[in-house]
Amino acid sequence: MSDVHPSAPSAAPARSDVRVRTLSPVRRASDRVQFRRGLTLTLMTLLMPGSAQLVMGNRRVGRIAVRVWLGCLAFGLLLVVLALTSRSTLFIFATNPRILTIGRVLLIAGALAWVLLLLDAWRLGRPLQMGRSHRLWMTGLNAALCFSTAGALFFAAHLVGVQNGLIGTVFAAQTSADPSEGRYNILLLGTDAGDDREGMRPDSLQVASVDAETGRTVLIGLPRNLEDVPFPEGSVMRREFPDGFDCDGCYLNAVNTWALDHRELFGDQPDPGIRATMEAVEEITGLTLSYHVIVDMAGFASLVDAVGGVEIDVPERLAKFGAEDSWRQEYIEPGRQRLDGDEALWFARSRVQNDDFSRMGRQKCLMSAMVAQLEPTTVLMNVQKIAESGKALLTTDIPAKDLNVLADLALKARAQDISSVSLTPPVIDTGNPDYPKVRRIVADGIDTAEGRAPRKHGLERASLPAVSAPESAAAPKDLRKVNQADDVAAAC
Numbered sequence: 001m002s003d004v005h006p007s008a009p010s011a012a013p014a015r016s017d018v019r020v021r022t023l024s025p026v027r028r029a030s031d032r033v034q035f036r037r038g039l040t041l042t043l044m045t046l047l048m049p050g051s052a053q054l055v056m057g058n059r060r061v062g063r064i065a066v067r068v069w070l071g072c073l074a075f076g077l078l079l080v081v082l083a084l085t086s087r088s089t090l091f092i093f094a095t096n097p098r099i100l101t102i103g104r105v106l107l108i109a110g111a112l113a114w115v116l117l118l119l120d121a122w123r124l125g126r127p128l129q130m131g132r133s134h135r136l137w138m139t140g141l142n143a144a145l146c147f148s149t150a151g152a153l154f155f156a157a158h159l160v161g162v163q164n165g166l167i168g169t170v171f172a173a174q175t176s177a178d179p180s181e182g183r184y185n186i187l188l189l190g191t192d193a194g195d196d197r198e199g200m201r202p203d204s205l206q207v208a209s210v211d212a213e214t215g216r217t218v219l220i221g222l223p224r225n226l227e228d229v230p231f232p233e234g235s236v237m238r239r240e241f242p243d244g245f246d247c248d249g250c251y252l253n254a255v256n257t258w259a260l261d262h263r264e265l266f267g268d269q270p271d272p273g274i275r276a277t278m279e280a281v282e283e284i285t286g287l288t289l290s291y292h293v294i295v296d297m298a299g300f301a302s303l304v305d306a307v308g309g310v311e312i313d314v315p316e317r318l319a320k321f322g323a324e325d326s327w328r329q330e331y332i333e334p335g336r337q338r339l340d341g342d343e344a345l346w347f348a349r350s351r352v353q354n355d356d357f358s359r360m361g362r363q364k365c366l367m368s369a370m371v372a373q374l375e376p377t378t379v380l381m382n383v384q385k386i387a388e389s390g391k392a393l394l395t396t397d398i399p400a401k402d403l404n405v406l407a408d409l410a411l412k413a414r415a416q417d418i419s420s421v422s423l424t425p426p427v428i429d430t431g432n433p434d435y436p437k438v439r440r441i442v443a444d445g446i447d448t449a450e451g452r453a454p455r456k457h458g459l460e461r462a463s464l465p466a467v468s469a470p471e472s473a474a475a476p477k478d479l480r481k482v483n484q485a486d487d488v489a490a491a492c
Contacts, residue, residue: 028131035134038125042142045121046149049114052121065117072110087411091404100164104157111153115146166387171400179212180288183446184409186210186398187281187292189274190300190348190363201253202277203297203349204363207285209446212405215412218449219367220285220442221360221422221483223430224253230283230435236265237276245280255280274397284423286439291398297349299393301341306385309338310369312347313492315477319352357424361479364420365492371414372489420491421445422483 041052050065082090093099122142127135177184190204205222228244229252231237237245237259245255256273259266266272278289304310318332320343332343332350339347348366351359398406423438424430482491 031131031134034126034130035138038122038127038130038134038138039141041121041125042118042138042145045114045117046145049117052124053117056124057120061120065113068113088404088408091407094163095167095400095403095407097164097168097400100160100167104160104164107153107157107160111150111157114153115150118142118146118149162387167400167403170394170396171398171403173397173399175397176399176402177290179290182212183287184210184212184290184406185287187278187289189277189292189294191294191296201257203253204295204360205252205277205281206363207281207287207289209287210409210413211450212409214416215409216416216419216449217413218419218421218446219364219488220287220445221364221420221424222252222281222284223356223360223423223428224251225356225430226252226284226423226433227431228433229255229280231276232279232283235276235279236272237279240265252277252280252284284435284438285442287442291396293398294395296393296395297345300348301345302388303341303386303393304339304344304370305341306388307374309340310344310366310373311336311338312344312366312369313477314339314347315479316353318347318350320346320350321352355480357422357480357483358478360422360424361482364418364482364488365479368418368488368492371410371418417487418489419445419449420483420488424480424483 041056044051044055048066049069050062050067053059053062054066055062079090079093093103119142122138125138127138130138186208188204188206188208189202190206191202202224205224207220207222209218209220210216227250228246229250230244231241237255240262241247241250245252245258247258250258255277259276260273263269263272266275269275274292274294278292281287282289313336314332314334316334320330320332332339332347344366348363349359350362421442423433423441427441428434428438479492482488
C-alpha cells in the first residue's frame with residue numbers, strides 16, 4: 001500500500017514549463033530603429049509630399065510629387081506678395097468662376113494624392129516588422145494625418161464650391177461700368193416684398209458713393225416719399241412725366257412699380273422698374289450710377305444670423321411690429337447689445353414711435369456696424385450660411401469680373417470713416433423738393449468727405465428739433481442726426 005495520502009496535492013509543475021516572451025537587446029534596438037525610420041518617412045511626407053518616395057520608394061513618383069509641392073509653395077508665396085502689393089489682383093483668384101472651378105478640382109485631387117503618399121510612406125516604413133506597440137503608434141499617426149490633411153483640403157474645396165455657387169447665382173451680369181468722376185456710385189434698395197404687398201416698393205433708398213482709389217464712402221439717403229421726381233432727357237419716364245413724377249401717390253419708391261405696370265412703353269428693356277428708378281436717382285443727385293443692389297429684408301435677417309448677430313447701441317425702446325399689431329407688440333430694449341437677425345431687421349425698419357428720417361439714420365448705423373464687425377474669420381467659419389442667405393439677400397447687376405475691384409475697395413472702406421448725406425427736412429421739403437439744391441448738397445457732401453473745401457454756398461445741414469425725453473429717463477440719442485454725419489459710426 002502506498003504511503004501517499006489520496007487527498008495530497010499534486011506536485012507543482014516545473015518552472016521550465018512557463019514560457020516568458022522577451023526581446024533580445026538586439027531585437028529591441030532594431031525595433032526602435034524601424035520605428036524611427038517609419039516616423040521619419042511619415043513626417044517627411046507631411047512636410048514635403050514625395051520626399052519619402054525619393055529616399056526609399058518610387059523615385060519617379062517622388063520627383064513628380066516634390067515638383068508639384070514646390071509649385072504650390074511658389075503659388076502660395078505669390079498670393080502673399082499680391083496681398084501686400086495688389087489686393088485687387090489677389091481677389092481675381094477669389095472671384096473668377098473659371099479659376100474657382102479649376103482650384104476646386106485641384107484641391108480634391110491634391111487631397112487624394114496626399115493621402116496616397118502618406119499610405120505609401122507608411123508601407124515604406126515596414127510596420128509589420130515593428131513591435132506591436134510601435135506598429136499601433138505608426139498606424140494611428142498615419143491614419144490621423146490622412147484624415148486631417150484630406151479633411152482640410154476637402155473643406156477648402158467645399159468653401160471654393162460655395163463661393164463659386166454664390167458668385168454664379170448673384171453676380172451673373174456681364175456688363176461692367178467704369179467709375180464716374182473717380183467714384184463708383186451704387187444704388188442700394190432695401191425691399192420687403194411679401195404676399196401682402198403689391199409690386200416692389202423699396203423701404204430704403206441709398207446711394208453708396210465710393211472713391212475708386214481710396215474707398216472713402218459717402219452714404220446718400222433718399223427719402224422714399226420724395227415727390228415730383230425728375231427724369232433725364234430722352235427717357236421714357238420723362239416723356240410720360242415731363243414735369244416730374246406728379247401722379248396721385250407717385251413718390252420715389254413708386255417709380256419701380258409704375259414702370260413695371262407699363263412695361264410695354266419700355267420695349268425690350270429687361271427690368272424697366274429698376275432702370276427707371278436708377279434714372280430718377282441720377283437726375284435727383286446729379287451722380288452717374290454704376291450699379292444697383294437690391295437687398296431683401298428677410299435675406300438680410302438671415303445674413304445677420306449667419307454671422308452671429310450685430311452689436312448695436314439701441315438709443316430707445318423700439319417696437320417690433322406696426323401700430324396695427326399693437327395686440328402682439330414686442331420691443332427691442334435700449335442699450336448696447338447684440339441683435340439677432342429679427343431684431344436687426346426691426347431696428348432698421350421700425351417707425352411706430354418716430355418717422356422715416358429716424359429710420360434712415362438707424363439703417364445707416366446698422367450698415368456701418370456690419371462693415372466694421374464682419375471679420376474674415378467670421379465669414380470663413382459661416383461661409384455656407386452666408387452663401388445661402390446671400391442668394392436670398394441680393395439681386396444686383398454687378399458682374400463677377402468687377403468683384404475683385406469692389407472687394408478691395410470694401411476692405412479700404414472698413415479702415416475709414418463713412419460719411420452721410422440725407423435729403424431730409426428741414427433742409428429738403430420732401431413734398432416740394434428743390435432738386436438743384438439737392439444736387440448741391442450731394443456734391444458738397446462728397447467734397448467734404450474727400451477733404452476738399454465745399455463750394456462757396458457751403459454744406460447745408462438739417463437743424464433738428466430736440467427730442468423730448470420722458471421725465472424718468474435721459475433724452476435718447478436722436479439718430480436723425482446720423483443722416484448728416486461726417487462720421488456715421490461716431491454719430492451712432
